[in-house]
Amino acid sequence: MFSVVIPVFNHEKYLHDAVMSALQSRLVNEVLLVDDGSKDRSPEIITALAKQHPNRIRDLTPMSSGNKGAHVRLNQLCEVAKNEWIAVLNSDDVFVPGRFEVIQALGRTTKADMICGSLAIINEDGSIIGGKKGLLDPEYSHPSSIDPNMLDDPQHMLAALCNQNIIATTSNMTFRKSLFHKIGGFADLRYTHDWNFALLAALVGKVHISSSYLTKYRIHGSNTIKERSGHIDGEIRRFFYKLLADYMQIEASPLCRDGLIGNQHLAPYVTQNQIAIREMETVPFSFNWSRSKEFYRVKSRHLSKHPFAELGEHAYVLSSRDGLNFRALENSVAAIQHNGYDFVILSHALEESPVVTINSDGSFDCIFNAAAASLFLEGSAYGKKLRGRIVRNALKENWPHLTDDLSNIPAFQPASIDGPEITFGDRPHNRSAHKIVFPETSDGTGPLILVLPIFLAVGGVERNTIEVIRALRHRYRFLVITTERQLPHQGSLHYQLDELNIPTLDLAEIADRSDHVSIMHSINDAYKPDAVWICNGSPWLADNAERIRRIFSHTPIVDQQVYDTEYGWINRYNDPGIQSFDHFIAINQRIKAKFISEIRIPPHRVSLIYSAINTSKLSRPLASPDEFNNLRINLGLSADSKCFAFIGRLTSQKRPLHFLEIARASAASGHDDQFLLVGDGELGVDCDRFISDNSLSNVRRIKYYDDSWAMMNVIDGLIITSAFEGLPIVLLEALSFGRPAFSTDVGDVKIVLQEYAAGCIYDAGATTTEAWEEFLVWRGNLERYTDGARRHRVDILDRFSSRAIARQYADIFDRLIKF
Known part of the structure; x- marks a missing residue:
């Protein structure tokens, strides 16, 4: 006997015919239905059908409500099915008369765990408009090595399914409940849970496809398969690459590889060889900070070669004035191991090669082997063939450091310096990837x-x-x-x-x-x-x-x-x-x-999920009048004038020149407002030129700041001129200090400003004149907007705190990791 499971979603027009097509066979002794949050009359139709056929139809809708997705409903129905054989029917499809008798016979003769057939394609009115006979009617051309007439051979069946979804729909699936449990049910896939299930069935059981027409598949305006979305092929990649990792025998089969290569939904198919590193000997090291093994630190440029004799030809010595952090060490060692370098020079700033940071005595922070020892200990690489790299290890913005150009240093004048790569002699670049041995991240626990x-x-x-x-x-x-x-x-x-x-x-x-x-x-x-x-x-x-x-x-x-x-x-x-x-x-x-x-x-x-703000920095009380005056004085600002700030990267997205146009218009109009341009970026030079060319004495330029409390306390309002944004953190910080904002209508800025009555927006496409006029309106209502921001300061701090926002990320991480 057979159980038929029918998940239902917005198919009131077709539902009755679907159920009746299942009931027409005496071999079907139960039809299980569940509505998946339909907005039409589908739930009422299910209820009526269950009342008409109480001994054969079970309505499971009360067990759960809302839209959960086809895979959830299928798993729910299959779990409660009473029979060993389960047939799936989508609520817009119908079964062909006599199908279960055919499947019963095939089950006995083929010993298959899942049986499928050919499909008759019907339109909205039920008229037949075509057919699909598995690989004989392919979605696209399949490799010639896969024979459509040999699909009873497990390798051909698996290869065919690796190439395309020859099953086409869950309505074409009748399988043993034991196979369902062995697979683990249908996966969380909107478009391709049928294909994924069929592939797993072919891997852990036997699949048979009959040439008989067993199901009528309906084409209509709301078919899921008609949705145009990159997510369809995205889903296919997601489940295929997981499958290939779980079942390595797939890629070991030449026939299956042909199928994968010809799979147009995977194109380009990423093979294991395209991501795997070559098996090569790892460059050995004499030190390992993460496992408490001793390493040598050079404190003098004239250290003897004794440590190299002790440690062997692959010894690497760390030369550092103050020691290095994990990042510097790990990036350096990873570079050496991956590329087989003889040395790495650590530069603690972001200046590009060949400029590097140097210590006060003229030495470098570096790691080098015995071959490169003379370069760093004696200042000469005469006759050597060496390769090295400059690895930048940026520290704080205000970290004091000295720099020099490597080409100015006598020892490196014979070298060829190409970006971060440094070569002495004609040693070739080793383009073969070595395996990197990474240390543990920390002693902490948790995922x-x-x-x-x-x-x-x-x-x-x-x-x-x-x-x-x-x-x-x-x-x-x-x-x-x-x-x-x-x-x-x-x-x-x-x-x-x-x-x-x-x-x-x-x-x-x-x-x-x-x-x-x-x-x-x-x-x-x-x-x-x-x-x-x-x-x-x-x-x-x-x-x-x-x-x-x-x-x-x-x-x-x-x-x-x-x-x-x-x-x-x-x-x-x-x-x-x-x-x-x-x-x-x-x-x-x-x-x-x-x-x-x-x-x-x-x-x-x-x-x-909105952006987070660091409330530990921002929840301090607002500056007192004396503190306010001192902060203004430190920045060279008048305590008696209003001050408005642009805070962000000086990029084309942020449009800092639009901000300066407002400042220029303010100066030309005789206003005594002051403007802070805070940040740096590729438009920094253009901004400096604009300030100079227009003699904008009302603009103060600050490239970098690290004290949000001080910065927000000195300003009276924030100006955002961006062409596009999400929801700027600097806006949330300003509002958390009770500072209103004037912004282009980008991202969710309008929603937030209106909710807290803390500012207004203007069209991002506004002309300079229009922006100035809108600014004057905002400026005229500054007191009202400031009051709104201050009244909601605590609400903003709570809502956008890093603690509250982080909980939302944790919920996602936990759910996905558990799944």
């Missing part, structure tokens, strides 16, 4: 979260990331991996993670971009993270999304790259590689809406 920012510049995204890590570091272990080379004007927040003892690796400092995939593979092998959090996108990551998916095939990936609905990373989100990730964080409501409605990411895979 390990691998964090992937583009870099750790001085910016809102990076500050949000650090605040979340700060709030959750006792609940999880964190490892931060940056992917792009940081520019000097971007500044660095690395030191904040150093202070929190959060290990950080910078791929761009370790090796060239072409090697980053293999290094990431080594990182995964070494640490086996429980979750990956992409907290800011990068060109390398977007270009290698499929490889990232394959490397972390068993690890949930939380993606948070998009900061606008029109510009930037949003334009990469129809890429199946990116859509193969497991969960997506939208930083404002507009982005969330676009994720769901246009990009078609399933709603349960999208969360709205």
